[in-house]
Structures are given as C-alpha cells and as structure tokens.
Amino acid sequence: xxxxxxxxxxxxxxxxxxxxxxxxxxxxxxxxxxxxxxxxxxxxxxxxxxxxxxxxxxxxxxxxxxxxxxxxxxxxxxxxxxxxxxxxxxxxxxxxxxxxxxxxxxxxxxxxxxxxxxxxxxxxxxxxxxxxxxxxxxxxxxxxxxxxxxxxxxxxxxxxxxxxxxxxxxxxxxxxxxxxxxxxxxxxxxxxxxxxxxxxxxxxxxxxxxxxxxxxxxxxxxxxxxxxxxxxxxxxxxxxxxxxxxxxxxxxxxxxxxxxxxxxxxxxxxxxxxxxxxxxxxxxxxxxxxxxxxxxxxxxxxxxxxxxxxxxxxxxxxxxxxxxxxxxxxxxxxxxxxxxxxxxxxxxxxxxxxxxxxxxxxxxxxxxxxxxxxxxxxxxxxxxxxxxxxxxxxxxxxxxxxxxxxxxxxxxxxxxxxxxxxxx
Amino acid sequence: xxxxxxxxxxxxxxxxxxxxxxxxxxxxxxxxxxxxxxxxxxxxxxxxxxxxxxxxxxxxxxxxxxxxxxxxxxxxxxxxxxxxxxxxxxxxxxxxxxxxxxxxxxxxxxxxxxxxxxxxxxxxxxxxxxxxxxxxxxxxxxxxxxxxxxxxxxxxxxxxxxxxxxxxxxxxxxxxxxxxxxxxxxxxxxx
Numbered sequence: 001x002x003x004x005x006x007x008x009x010x011x012x013x014x015x016x017x018x019x020x021x022x023x024x025x026x027x028x029x030x031x032x033x034x035x036x037x038x039x040x041x042x043x044x045x046x047x048x049x050x051x052x053x054x055x056x057x058x059x060x061x062x063x064x065x066x067x068x069x070x071x072x073x074x075x076x077x078x079x080x081x082x083x084x085x086x087x088x089x090x091x092x093x094x095x096x097x098x099x100x101x102x103x104x105x106x107x108x109x110x111x112x113x114x115x116x117x118x119x120x121x122x123x124x125x126x127x128x129x130x131x132x133x134x135x136x137x138x139x140x141x142x143x144x145x146x147x148x149x150x151x152x153x154x155x156x157x158x159x160x161x162x163x164x165x166x167x168x169x170x171x172x173x174x175x176x177x178x179x180x181x182x183x184x185x186x187x188x189x190x191x192x193x194x195x196x197x198x199x200x201x202x203x204x205x206x207x208x209x210x211x212x213x214x215x216x217x218x219x220x221x222x223x224x225x226x227x228x229x230x231x232x233x234x235x236x237x238x239x240x241x242x243x244x245x246x247x248x249x250x251x252x253x254x255x256x257x258x259x260x261x262x263x264x265x266x267x268x269x270x271x272x273x274x275x276x277x278x279x280x281x282x283x284x285x286x287x288x289x290x291x292x293x294x295x296x297x298x299x300x301x302x303x304x305x306x307x308x309x310x311x312x313x314x315x316x317x318x319x320x321x322x323x324x325x326x327x328x329x330x331x332x333x334x335x336x337x338x339x340x341x342x343x344x345x346x347x348x349x350x351x352x353x354x355x356x357x358x359x360x361x362x363x364x365x366x367x368x369x370x371x372x373x374x375x376x377x378x379x380x381x382x383x384x385x386x387x388x389x390x391x392x393x394x395x396x397x398x399x400x401x402x403x404x405x406x407x408x409x410x411x412x413x414x415x416x417x418x419x420x421x422x423x424x
Numbered sequence: 425x426x427x428x429x430x431x432x433x434x435x436x437x438x439x440x441x442x443x444x445x446x447x448x449x450x451x452x453x454x455x456x457x458x459x460x461x462x463x464x465x466x467x468x469x470x471x472x473x474x475x476x477x478x479x480x481x482x483x484x485x486x487x488x489x490x491x492x493x494x495x496x497x498x499x500x501x502x503x504x505x506x507x508x509x510x511x512x513x514x515x516x517x518x519x520x521x522x523x524x525x526x527x528x529x530x531x532x533x534x535x536x537x538x539x540x541x542x543x544x545x546x547x548x549x550x551x552x553x554x555x556x557x558x559x560x561x562x563x564x565x566x567x568x569x570x571x572x573x574x575x576x577x578x579x580x581x582x583x584x585x586x587x588x589x590x591x592x593x594x595x596x597x598x599x600x601x602x603x604x605x606x607x608x609x610x611x612x613x614x615x
Contacts, residue, residue: 080609089534092434093549097572318572319536319547330543332576 016231024235025157026218027069029305030211031239032160034065035246036302037117038110038363040295042205043247044275046198047254050190052183055251057199059184061206062244064404068375069236071382071393071401072212076219077226078391083216084317087377090384095377096317102370107210107310109363111341114306115349117299120273124292129350137346140304144324144338159301163246165294170249172287173256180252197418204415206247207408209370212378214309217316221323226391250275253291307341368412375405430563433528433551440507441471443514450474452508453492454529455553456522457562464562464600466553468520469508470494470527476515494522502558528562531606537567539581539615540604546578548611552597564597565611581615 035043046054072083079086088096115133122132143155189195215236224232254275276291308324315322315334322334348354379401383392393401439452454470470492477487499518501509510517526532528551537545550566567582568574574582574596582598589599604612 085536088547093534093569315544317547319544321544 024231024238026215026222026224027073027232027234027236028160028239028242029156029218030069030215031065031236031243032163032246033214033302033305034206034208034211034243035163035250035298036110036306037114037120037295037299039205039247040117040250040298042198042201043250044254046202047251048258048275049198050195051255051259052179052251053188053190053195054199054202055180055183055248056185056187057202058206058244058247058251060187061203062240064203064408065207065240065243066237067397067400067404068207068378069211069215069240070233071378072216073219073232073236074229074391075378075382075388076216077224077229077232078388080220080225082220082313082316083213083374083378083381084313086381086387088317090381090387091377099370099373099377100314100317102366103209103213103313104310106208106363106366106370107306108341108345109359109366110208110210111303111306111345112348112359113363114299114303115345117273117295118303119349121276121292121296121299124273124276125289133346133350136300136303137342140300140307140342141339143304144308145328145335156301156305159297160242162294162297162301163242165290165297166246166249166253169287169291169294170253170256172290173253175252175256175260179260180248184248193418197415200411200415200418203408204367204371204412206243207371208367209374210306210309210313212374213313214305217309217312221312253287303342303345307338307345310341311335311337365416368416371412372405372409375401375408379405429555431553431555431560432566433533433553436553437529441469442507442509443517444501444509444511445513446509447514448474449510449514454494454527455560456494456525456527457532459526459562459600459603459606462601463554466497466528466560466562467525468494468496469500470522471510471517473515478515480517480519493517493519494525494527496520497559500558503555503560526606532565532611535606536610537565537598538610538612540612541615544610545581545613546574562600564591564599565603566597568596585614 046057075081075083075086081089084096084100087099115137118136119129119133122129189199219232257275273292273295276288276295311334312322314320314337315331320333321331323331326334328335348359379393379398382388383398385392433455436455437452440448441450441452443449450471450473452469453472455466456468456470458465458467472490472492475487475489476491476493477484479491479493495510496518499511501511503509512518533548533551535548537548539545546567548565548567549569552563552566553560554563567578573579579596582596585598585602586592586595589601591597591599598613602613604614606612
C-alpha cells in the first residue's frame, strides 16, 4: 500500500508539473520584459555609480512586484476580464479614456526607447542603425501578425533564456561575492540626491502600469480560470524572482566594470551600451558581447510585448475585437495599434539627432502619473465582492497595499521631480 | 425636461431623489428596464437611500445606511432635469425584488456588444432614454463619442440597423429593437 501511495503521489507530482507548464507564461513573460532597455540602463547606472549599495532595493522591489502582480492574477482568473474592462465597468468611460491616453503615450515612448536600445546594442556589434532596425521591426511584425498566441508565447519564453547572458557576463567579471551578499542583505540609504533618485527610479522602472494590464490580458487570452490560480501565482513569483536575479547580475557586472574597477571607479554612465563596452577590459570580449546580446534581445522582446500589451488594453477598454488569434480583417484596430507602434518607433530611432532621452523622460513621467491611478483602481476593484466574490483581498494584504500604494505614489512623484530637476 | 427629449443614462445617474415631503432621501443608482416590452419601458428606479429603517412593510432591527432599493415606476411622482420626486414619504416606499430584472447601469452600460457570431464590436458608451410624460423608454445604445467615433465596421452596422428599424437623426445609436439578449459578459445584437 505505501508503495502504491508513493506511486500516486509521484503521478500527482508529474500531473501538477504538467499543469504548471501549461499555465506558465503570463507571469514569467511580464516580469522578464520588465528588464527592457530602460530597466537595463537603470540597473547599469546603479552598478556603475554605487556598486552593490543598491542591491537590496531589488529585493524590496521584487516583493512589491509579486504583491501587485498577484492581484492582477486573481482579478483576471476570477472575472475572466482584463483590467481595462474592469476599470471601465466599475468606474467610467472618462477615467478609462484618460488611463488609455496616458498608457498609449507611455508605452509608445517605452517602445521607442526599446528600439533605441536595439540600435545601441547593434552598434556594439558594428552594425549601423539603418541596417539593423528594419529587419528587427519586420520580425516583430511578422511574429504577431502571422502567429498564434501559443506560438508567440513559446517564442517569448525561449527569448527569456537569453537573460542568462547577464548572469554569465557578471560571473566572468569575477565579483567579490561576499560584498554582493552584503549589498543584498544590508539595506542602506545614502542621503544624497543621486542615490535617492536612482533608488526611486529602480522601483519605478520595475513596477510599471503596463505590466498589470498585460499580465491580466494574457491570462484572459489564455483562458485561465480560478481553478489554476495557484499555478499562475507560482508563474508570477518565478517570473518576479528571475527578473530580480537578472537585474542583480546587471548591477554586479556594471559594478565590476566601473565602481569596483580601480582603473575607473564610481562613474555616471548614460546607458547600457556604455556598460557593455566597459566590460571588455575587465571580463573579456565575450562578456562584453554577451552583455550587448542581452540588451539586444531584451530590447527586441520588450519592443514586441509593449505594443502588444497596448493593443490588447486599448481594444479591451473600448470593446474592439482583439487577439493575435484573430485575422487583420477581424481585429483591424488591434493590428493598427500594434503596427503603428512598431513602424513609428523604428522610424523615429532611425532619424538622426532624435531627442530620445526626452522621450524616455516623458515615458517615466507618464508612468509616474499613471501608476497611483491604476493601483488605487485595482485596490477598489479587488475589494469589491460583487466582482471578486470570496477572492477579495484578505485584511492583512489590504493593510500592506494601503501602505504600498501611497508610498509608491510619493516615490514616483519624487522620480518625476528628479527627472526634471536632476542633481549630483 | 421636454416631452420626447432624449436623456442619456449617464446624465440621470446620481441625480437627487426626494420624498413626498421634498426631503432629499438619496440619489438615483440605476433604472430597471423591461427589454421584452415594446417600446422597452423603464420599470423602476433603483434608489441609493442615505438611510432607512424599513424595507416595504418589514421594519429592520436597526436603521441601516447605504442601501439600494428597487422601486416600481408607480413610486415616481415626477422627474425633472436634476431631481426625482417619489410618491411616498421616507421610509414608506413601495419596493420590488430585483431578481430576474435587467438594470441599465449594472447590466447594459459599458457592456461589451457582440454580434450573433460572438464578434466583439464595441462597448456601450451610453444608454439613451426617451421621455414620454412621466414615463421613460429605451431609445437605444450609444456607441462612440464625439472624441472617439465608432466608425468602420461598427459604424456601418449601426447605419444598417437604423435603416432596418426606420430611425432618422443620431447616427451612433443602436436601436433598442436590435438587442437580442443581455448575458453576464456581453450584450448580443442582431447583425
């Protein structure tokens, strides 16, 4: 009998793993895309300027991210509706239209910055922008216009593996692991404006409004219901942890290339491409190329997902047909938004002397405006028993959220101010 | 309010509700409608009462705040641009069960409109009511706004439906006769 019991438990274990693999996707993809060109640039700057000092912020941010994304998981699986639809149904068309407008601007600016990241990484391989951008823009269009959800999701999941490049790059730079552990486990705050601004930017870059909209829409598109909620929570936790690990290794690699490199020292850099180039003398050319390759795939990955997320969200808010399983004729507005984002971003990046930094600032500011609005809406929605039934937030989670939400609002406000009035 | 005037539901919601003694007792939360009648008539107001100590003839153990009660339309004495007057004094209102009832705000406004094949067309941007005396009737569903017209496939479908049901004037209103049924997640119209 015990043998049979053990056999059954093994079978159950296998079955659960299979279900998990089926569910796996929305959480992992959302979190990994968060490490886009802007994110990589932020982590690179943090490592170059402050070494391991800011590593603890990533642990704190991972916990926040899991809490916020878990709520979107519950809302998507219980209601079978995306966040935009729920906001529209619970609040009003005006609020929804305002959120959609800000989201459109933010995500467009983010997409442009991802294409800029793509161009920067290709230049590290000595490939000019005009040669690099058009094929990649074509690839992202083809992937979605000609794909099905399952196929696209598989492509994205495979793309996530490329983030290992950052781990390898960091290891090749031979960091002092004792100091890394210290940076992770010991929260420390320096009261200088650059440190504080960077700390807030790291949190603001990691928890972005598009993520809540995208993950919930992906859950709905995949047809996941509340019976698999545990698996999707696991997917979300796994994605958030992996995202944090990758971000940590970016900080570690850049710390080795600049802050902990006696020949360079604490440096203020402006982008991840500088970090990739600086890695060569410390960790060798392969590490440098790996870092640049990571930036390339991250930019491509995010440059596909962000337009997709925007198209899903806007169509859902206004009730237009959407989904990559639909044809262009069935869902014209969905494909128009996606195509416009890709084509316009590619063209903008190819214009010489385009003020891309300004676009990134716009994106960060809009994110900052939108995040508190979205979080407050989410809190009201998830505590509405008419919508969530027994899946409303437990009191302890509400307590945490009512602390986190105003805190994030204040932090993003500080981020906006620091963006327009930089110092240090 | 003029006879035959078109009233959008978003303009009516939150309007003050007064009792027979002209005291403000709450605000309009929703309206129930009978989609099977022709024309589709509003059958009662759902009033968000500031407080009450009874529901119909049942006296509650203690007064309660923030309660929404559905009343029959016969409870409405009159209605103007900003207020609704009820026939009885607070809290002696007639109430009806909301079971099996369709409520405009809860079940129709903002809902996803789909055609008979299940294709998503648009969301209900507003619900237009027509006033006849003291009664309100459903005129149609508004799709698109001034700043975001429906256009395209939806625009063509609306035009087709309007000519089928002999409607002139407003071009972004789906006539109520085109509504087949209202489900939990969507509102199905003839295509």
